Every structure is written in structure tokens, then in C-alpha cells.
Amino acid sequence: MSTITAPHGGTLKELLVKEGQAEALKAQARDFISWDLTERQLWDIEMLLTGAFSPLEGFLGKADYESVIKDMRLTSGTIWPMPITLDVPEAFAGKITEGTKVALRDPEGVLIAVITVSDIWRPDKKLEANLVFKSDDDAHPGVNYLINKAHPVYIGGKLEGVELPAHYDFKQLRNTPRDLREKFKKQGWYKVVAFQTRNPMHRAHQELTFRAAQMVEANLLIQPVVGMTKPGDIDHYSRIRCYEHLVKQYPEQTTMLSLLPLAMRMGGPREAMWHSIIRKNYGCTHFIVGRNHADPGKNSKGEAFYGPYDAQEMLAKYQDEIGIKMVPFQEMVYVEEKAQYFPADQIEKGMTVLNISGTEFRRRLMLGLDIPDWFSYREVVSELRRTYPPRHEQGFTVFFTGLSGSGKSTIANALMVKLMEIGGRAVTLLDGDMVRKNLSSELGFSREHRDLNIQRIGFVAGQITKYGGAAICAPIAPYTQTRRAVREEISRHGGFLEVFVSTPLEVCEERDRKGLYAKARAGIIKEFTGISDPYEAPETPEMTIDTRECSPDEASQRIILKLEQLGFIK
Ligand code: PPS
Numbered sequence: 001m002s003t004i005t006a007p008h009g010g011t012l013k014e015l016l017v018k019e020g021q022a023e024a025l026k027a028q029a030r031d032f033i034s035w036d037l038t039e040r041q042l043w044d045i046e047m048l049l050t051g052a053f054s055p056l057e058g059f060l061g062k063a064d065y066e067s068v069i070k071d072m073r074l075t076s077g078t079i080w081p082m083p084i085t086l087d088v089p090e091a092f093a094g095k096i097t098e099g100t101k102v103a104l105r106d107p108e109g110v111l112i113a114v115i116t117v118s119d120i121w122r123p124d125k126k127l128e129a130n131l132v133f134k135s136d137d138d139a140h141p142g143v144n145y146l147i148n149k150a151h152p153v154y155i156g157g158k159l160e161g162v163e164l165p166a167h168y169d170f171k172q173l174r175n176t177p178r179d180l181r182e183k184f185k186k187q188g189w190y191k192v193v194a195f196q197t198r199n200p201m202h203r204a205h206q207e208l209t210f211r212a213a214q215m216v217e218a219n220l221l222i223q224p225v226v227g228m229t230k231p232g233d234i235d236h237y238s239r240i241r242c243y244e245h246l247v248k249q250y251p252e253q254t255t256m257l258s259l260l261p262l263a264m265r266m267g268g269p270r271e272a273m274w275h276s277i278i279r280k281n282y283g284c285t286h287f288i289v290g291r292n293h294a295d296p297g298k299n300s301k302g303e304a305f306y307g308p309y310d311a312q313e314m315l316a317k318y319q320d321e322i323g324i325k326m327v328p329f330q331e332m333v334y335v336e337e338k339a340q341y342f343p344a345d346q347i348e349k350g351m352t353v354l355n356i357s358g359t360e361f362r363r364r365l366m367l368g369l370d371i372p373d374w375f376s377y378r379e380v381v382s383e384l385r386r387t388y389p390p391r392h393e394q395g396f397t398v399f400f401t402g403l404s405g406s407g408k409s410t411i412a413n414a415l416m417v418k419l420m421e422i423g424g425r426a427v428t429l430l431d432g433d434m435v436r437k438n439l440s441s442e443l444g445f446s447r448e449h450r451d452l453n454i455q456r457i458g459f460v461a462g463q464i465t466k467y468g469g470a471a472i473c474a475p476i477a478p479y480t481q482t483r484r485a486v487r488e489e490i491s492r493h494g495g496f497l498e499v500f501v502s503t504p505l506e507v508c509e510e511r512d513r514k515g516l517y518a519k520a521r522a523g524i525i526k527e528f529t530g531i532s533d534p535y536e537a538p539e540t541p542e543m544t545i546d547t548r549e550c551s552p553d554e555a556s557q558r559i560i561l562k563l564e565q566l567g568f569i570k
Contacts, residue, residue: 009177009181009280009281009282009283009284010054010280010281010323011054011055012051012054012177012178012181012281013051013053013054013055013056013057014049014050014051014161014176014177014178015048015049015051015057015058015113015159015160015161016049016050016161016162016163016164017160017161017162021160022162022163025111025114025160025162026111026162028101028114029101029103029111029114029162032100032101032102032103032114033095033096033100033102033103034102034103034104034105034109035086035088035092035102035103035104035105036105036106036107036109037104037105037106037107037112038087039228039263040145040228040263041086041087041104042106042112042165043165043227043228043261043262043263044059044084044263045104045112045113045159045161045165046164046165046227046261047261047262047278048084048159048161049112049113049159049161049164050164050176050177050178051176051177051178051281052176052177052260052262052278052281052282053084053278053281054177054281055074055076055078055080056080056084057158057159058115058156058157058158058159059084059085059086059115059154059155059156059157059159060083060084060085060154060156061118061119061156061157062119062121062154062156063075063119064080064156065083065085065121065123065154065156068080068081068082068083069083069127069128069131069132070131072270072273079273079277079318079321079322080274080277081132081267081270081271081273081274081277082132082265082267082270082271082274083128083132085123085150085154085156086115086154086155086156087150087151087152087153087154088151088153088154088155089151089152089153090151090152090153092151092153093120093153093155096117096120096155097117097120098117098118098119098120099116099117100116100117101114101115101116101117102114102115102117102155104159106165106166110163110166111162111163112161112162112163112164112165113159113160113161113162114159114160114162115155115157115158115159116157116158116160117155117156117157118156118157118158119154119155119156119157120153120154120155120156121153121154122152122153122154123154125146125147125150125152126147128146129142129143129146129147132265132267132270133146133265133267133268133270133296133305134268134305134306135299135305137299137300137305138300139296139297139298139299139300140266140296140297140299140305141230141231141265141266141296141297142265142266142267142296145265148481164176165261167261169237170226170240170259173240173257173258173259174258174259174261175258175259175282177281177282177283180221180258180282180283181282181283183256184219184283187219187253189219191216191217191218191219191285191286192218192219192220192221192283192284192285192286193209193212193213193216193218193219193220193221193284193285193286193287193288193327194221194223194279194282194284194286194287194288195209195212195220195221195222195223195288196223196224196225196260196275196279196287196288196293196294197222197224197225198224198225198229198230198233198264199233199234199239199358200234200238200239200242200243200380200384201222201242201243201246201380202361202375202376202377202380203334203341203374203375203376203377204331204332204333204334204341204375205246205332206246206249206250207332207341208288208290208329208332208341208343209222209255209288210250211329211343212286212288212327212329213254213255215327216286216325216327218285218286219254219255219256220250220254220255220256221255221256221258221279221282221284222243222246222247222255222256222257222258223257223258223259223260223279223282224236224239224240224243224257224259224260225260225262225264226239226240226259226260226261226262227260227261227262227263227264228262228263228264229264230264230266230296230297231488231491231492232488232491232492234384234387234388235387235492236259237387238383238384238386238387238388240259241383242379242380242383242384243257244257245377245379245380245383246377246380249377258282260278262278264294265294266294266295266296266297267294267296268292268293268294268295268296268305268306268310268311269293269306269310269311269313269314269315270314271293271294271311272289272293272294272311272312272314272315273314273315273318273322275287275293275294276289276315276319276322276324276326277322277324279324280322280323280324284324285324285325286324286325286326286327287315287324287325287326287327288326288327288329289311289312289315289326289327289328289329290328290329290330290331291308291309291329291330291331292306292308292311293311293312294311309328312326312328316328329343330343330344330345330346331343331344331355332344333347333353333354333355334353334354334355334374334375335347335351335352335353335354336351336352336353336354337351337352338351339374354374356371356372356375361375362388365384365385365388365390366388366390366391366567367390367391367567368385368389368390368392390567391495391566391567391568392567392568392569392570393468394465394468394494394495394568395425395464395465395466395467395468395469395470395471395493395494395495396465396470396471396494396495396496396497396563396568397461397462397464397465397470397471397472397473397490397494397495397496397497398412398415398470398471398472398473398497398499398559398563399461399473399477399483399486399487399490399496399497399498399499400412400472400473400474400475400499400501401475401476401477401478401483401498401499401500401501401538401541402476402500402501402502402503403476403501403503403505403508403529403530403535404432404476404508404514404516404517404528404529404530405503405508405509405511405512405513405514405516405517406501406502406503406508406547407501407503407545407547407552407555408431408432408474408475408476408501409431409432409433409474410547410552411474411499411501411545411547411552411555411556411559412429412431412472412473412474413429413431413552414552414553414555414556415472415556415559415560416429416472418556418557418560419470419472419560422560422569425468425469425470426464426468426469426470427469427470427472428460428464428469428470428471428472429472429474430457430460430461430471430472430473430474430475431473431474431475432474432475432476435453435456435457435475436453439453439456439457439460440452440453440456444527445526445527445528445529445533446527447479450476450477450478450479450482451479451482453475454475454477454479454482454483454486455482455485455486457473457475457477457486458473458485458486458489458490459489461473461486461490462489462490462492462493463493465490465493465494465495465496466493466494468494476529476535478529478533478534478535478536479534479536480536480538480539483498483538495563495566495568497542497543497559497562497563497566498538498541498542498543499541499542499543499544499545499559500537500538500541500543500544500545501545501546501547502537502544502545502546503546503547503548504546504548505530507547507548508530509530516528517531520532542562543558543559543562545558
């Protein structure tokens with residue numbers, strides 16, 4: 001029996017100032033230095049201002065930060081597992097000191113809050129990664145963000161909130177912690193069990209959540225994350241349309257759907273702790289933790305970062321102190337003979353267990369294959385099929401990378417012609433030289449300019465891919481990190497095939513079709529890739545082609561076969 005009594009949730013630290021004060025603050029802030037919040041900071045600040053991150057009163061200061069990363073506690077002793085920090089570039093940090101008031105704005109310049117800076121410091125990001133995520137391998141999305149995307153300086157301080165970041169979608173499903181607490185109270189929801197998800201929900205999830213709610217005799221809150229999730233996840237618009245179908249599967253008046261504007265860190269056990277504190281703040285009494293909670297996927301050696309039930313183990317230790325009860329759950333699987341779902345640890349011997357993994361589900365979606373009724377609801381599947389048409393109806397990008405003179409352009413041209421011969425998609429070639437003439441004419445070959453050039457190519461190819469076309473890119477693209485960012489961007493919209501044209505430097509130099517290598521050796525051309533500027537070879541491209549071993553015809557044919565094998569060409 002639960003001993004928790006209403007009202008639930010403990011003290012809420014809402015950080016928005018009163019209406020009259022907001023106007024005064026807006027007027028004062030015109031004289032403050034401004035910081036345009038990054039996408040993740042915008043999600044974090046929304047959670048801070050609504051009190052979803054209670055007891056935090058702003059972005060962490062240095063002492064709290066150090067205590068959180070080391071001991072999962074604020075300096076006050078209260079449990080808080082995730083560092084919520086405001087990262088800025090050196091140039092910006094140079095303009096402020098402790099005590100400065102900074103106007104924090106959204107990308108349109110709307111004033112969201114004012115921070116009074118109490119601390120400015122340069123974190124040891126590797127240490128933070130190892131303490132918080134138990135790894136500094138940037139295959140972990142949380143580590144990748146921290147090491148490769150977050151700015152180098154943190155500023156901490158209390159917030160005075162002016163207004164919440166604007167959202168124009170699914171307004172009826174957006175509730176602050178106060179809204180939800182009031183709704184629960186009004187509806188007499190005495191016990192509420194929350195379910196966290198970043199994926200579409202199918203029958204197994206419906207069974208799991210329904211059983212969990214029954215078990216603890218509670219109402220159910222389905223609270224999917226709509227902020228940042230794991231790169232490659234299904235977009236929140238499609239997911240929410242699916243959840244809206246799914247909530248109809250529960251008995252009337254038992255279940256509520258509400259969106260969580262959280263930027264996840266995929267931090268496994270620590271993240272589960274964080275999620276449960278957040279749910280307590282929203283007024284929930286129970287929280288479901290299943291297998292692989294907030295899992296970051298595999299590390300660069302192909303191993304799991306965390307054990308499948310690590311999150312449950314950690315939360316079991318802290319749930320009383322946090323003040324929310326965990327409802328641990330095993331994976332649900334379908335038993336054919338009984339035509340019913342059961343937790344994986346409650347299967348009788350000899351029964352036939354059916355399961356379709358997330359990867360297999362995506363494969364079937366990609367290839368337009370059958371998805372059985374026992375697995376999901378028809379409405380959910382057709383919603384997802386609308387968003388994810390089979391691969392042969394999707395766009396794709398073939399991204400060549402390799403040294404100057406390696407043969408990228410020749411193969412790219414051959415590929416373009418072959419794809420046009422096959423038909424069905426508009427084909428666009430973004431060749432290195434062509435792009436430099438039309439899209440990047442003002443850029444040189446410094447690291448910064450090369451990155452900009454590749455980002456532009458990535459953006460254009462992403463748009464082409466999104467609208468169902470075929471983009472062929474053939475820049476040198478010498479840097480791993482930039483190629484990775486482009487892959488991430490384009491994969492959101494469709495297929496991405498990286499082709500490493502691995503023709504060695506000696507051969508490229510000997511061919512020297514444009515006479516550039518001779519000039520580079522003579523020092524006439526500076527920062528020349530392979531001679532006076534680095535080329536970082538891709539480690540895991542989809543294909544590697546050495547033009548010493550195959551003709552442009554053969555090379556482009558191999559790519560066509562690969563595209564066929566992946567389902568992009570039917
Ligand atoms: S990058 O690094 O991806 O932005 O380079 P990219 O835009 O593909 O370069 C296009 C062509 O520029 C010529 N070129 C140089 N390449 C490398 N380093 C230096 N400094 C340089 N200066 C001019 C070169 O011919 C590239 O064409 P390709 O087709 O690769 O030979």
C-alpha cells in the first residue's frame with residue numbers, strides 16, 4: 001500500500017516572475033548583454049522556469065556542478081543527478097563577470113529570462129563525461145554533445161523568468177507541473193504512475209503501462225519526451241499522432257497524455273533518477289522503469305554502455321529519498337499460444353514467444369514489409385508509414401570523400417548519369433569545385449572555411465533528401481567531426497551513404513590532373529589537403545573505393561548495387 005498522500009509532488013520552484021515585474025524586467029534587459037539560447041538550453045530553461053527541475057533555481061553554479069557530477073547531490077545535500085549548465089564560447093565569457101545580468105533570448109530575440117551570473121568556469125569535460133556518463137566515448141550521445149557541441153565555458157546563476165519558450169504545436173497536450181498537479185487534483189487522481197518514452201508505443205507498451213497502473217492501483221500518465229531525444233529517433237509530430245491513437249486503447253478516464261519538453265542526455269541510470277525527480281515535480285507518485293532506460297546504444301567497440309537493469313538498481317536505492325515509487329518492469333513479449341503479452345520473466349516453458357525488436361520494426365517500415373496486428377495497432381502503423389515511406393520512396397545522399405584527384409568527381413558524374421537512367425528521382429550533383437563556385441565562392445581552405453563549406457553542402461543535400469531526391473556530394477571533406485555532423489543531419493531526412501575514395505596520396509599526386517600538387521609542394525598553394533593540411537580517413541564508411549583497382553564505371557555500378565541492397569532502388 002502506498003503511504004503517499006495528496007497533494008503530491010513537494011515544493012515547486014517556479015521561476016517566472018509576476019506579470020507586472022516581467023514588463024519591468026523586459027525594459028531593464030534592453031541594456032543587458034544578450035545570449036541567444038542554444039536548442040538544448042531552450043529546453044533546459046523551459047524545465048527550469050516551470051519548476052520541472054525543482055529544486056533548481058537556475059543554471060548550476062560551480063560548487064553545485066562539482067557536487068552533482070561527483071556525488072549526484074547539490075551542495076545542500078539534495079539529490080540531483082544531472083548537471084544543468086549554461087555553456088558559452090570564450091568570446092562571450094570574456095564580456096561578462098560575476099554579477100553581470102545576461103538577457104537570455106530565444107532565436108527570434110524574445111526575452112525568456114535574465115540570469116545573474118554567479119560563477120564562470122571552464123569545466124573538465126572529460127572528467128564530467130566519465131563521472132556522469134561513466135564513459136568519455138563520444139559514441140554516447142550525451143558525451144558527444146558535451147565534448148563536441150557544448151561551448152567551453154559554463155556560467156551559473158539564478159534565473160528570473162520572463163516567459164516560457166513558445167510552442168505552436170499540440171498546445172492542448174502541453175502542461176506545466178502546476179497544470180498537471182491541478183488536473184490530477186480536479187479529477188481525483190490520488191495515485192499517478194508516469195511512463196517515459198521517446199519512441200512510438202505499440203501493443204507491448206500499452207500492455208506494460210496498463211499492467212503497471214493496475215498493479216499499483218493508479219491512474220496513468222503517458223509523458224513522452226518532445227525535446228531532444230537520441231539522434232535518429234522518430235520525430236515528435238509523428239509520435240504524438242501515434243500516442244493519440246494509443247490512448248484510446250485504455251479504459252475511459254484512466255489515462256492522460258501530456259508532453260515533456262525535456263532534452264534527454266541518454267544517461268541510463270543517472271537519467272532514470274533525473275526522470276523520476278522530474279515526474280515527482282509533475283505530481284506523479286509512481287514511475288515506470290523498464291529495461292534499458294534512457295539507453296545511449298552501443299559504444300565504439302559495439303558494447304553496451306550500461307547493463308539493461310542498471311537504472312532499476314540505482315533507483316531502487318534512492319526512490320525513498322526522492323519521494324517517488326519506482327514500478328520496475330521487465331520487457332513484455334507476445335506468447336503465441338495464449339495470444340497475449342506477458343513480462344519476459346513470466347513465460348511458461350514450451351511457449352512460443354514472438355517479439356519484433358526496434359531495429360527489426362524499422363527495417364520492416366523501411367522496406368514496406370508486413371507488420372503484424374499482434375505487434376501494433378493499425379492506426380499507429382499507418383501513421384508511421386505515412387512519415388516513413390519505404391526506402392524506395394525516400395530520398396538519399398551519396399557522400400564521397402577523399403583527397404583531391406582521388407577520382408571522386410569522375411565516379412560521382414558516372415553515378416549521376418546511371419541514377420538518371422534508372423529514373424524515379426531528381427538527381428543533383430554537388431561536386432567540390434562546383435560548390436566552391438556557386439555556394440561557397442567567398443570561402444578559402446582554413447579549417448573554419450572547410451567546415452562551413454561542408455555544412456552548406458550537408459544542408460542542401462539534406463533538403464534534397466527530405467524532398468525525395470538523390471543528392472551526390474563530392475567534396476574532399478577532410479574532417480571526421482564535420483562529416484559526422486553532416487551524416488546526422490541528412491540521416492534525419494532519408495538515406496546516407498558515405499563513400500571513401502581511398503586512392504592514396506602518392507597516386508593522386510602522380511596524376512596531378514590540375515597541377516595543384518606541384519604548386520602545393522612548391523608552397524604556392526597553402527593548406528593543401530594531404531600536403532600541408534590533414535585528411536582524416538573515415539573509419540566506418542558504407543563503401544571504400546580505390547580507383548587503382550576499378551574504373552569509374554565499375555565503381556558507380558558498385559554503388560548502384562549497394563543502393564539496391566539497402567532498398568533505395570527497387
Ligand atoms: S573541402 O576541404 O572539402 O572544403 O574542399 P573542397 O571544397 O572539396 O575542395 C574543392 C577543390 O578545391 C581545390 N583546392 C584545394 N583542395 C584542397 N586544399 C587546398 N588548399 C585547395 N585549394 C584548391 C581542389 O582542386 C579541390 O577539388 P578536388 O575535386 O577535390 O580535386
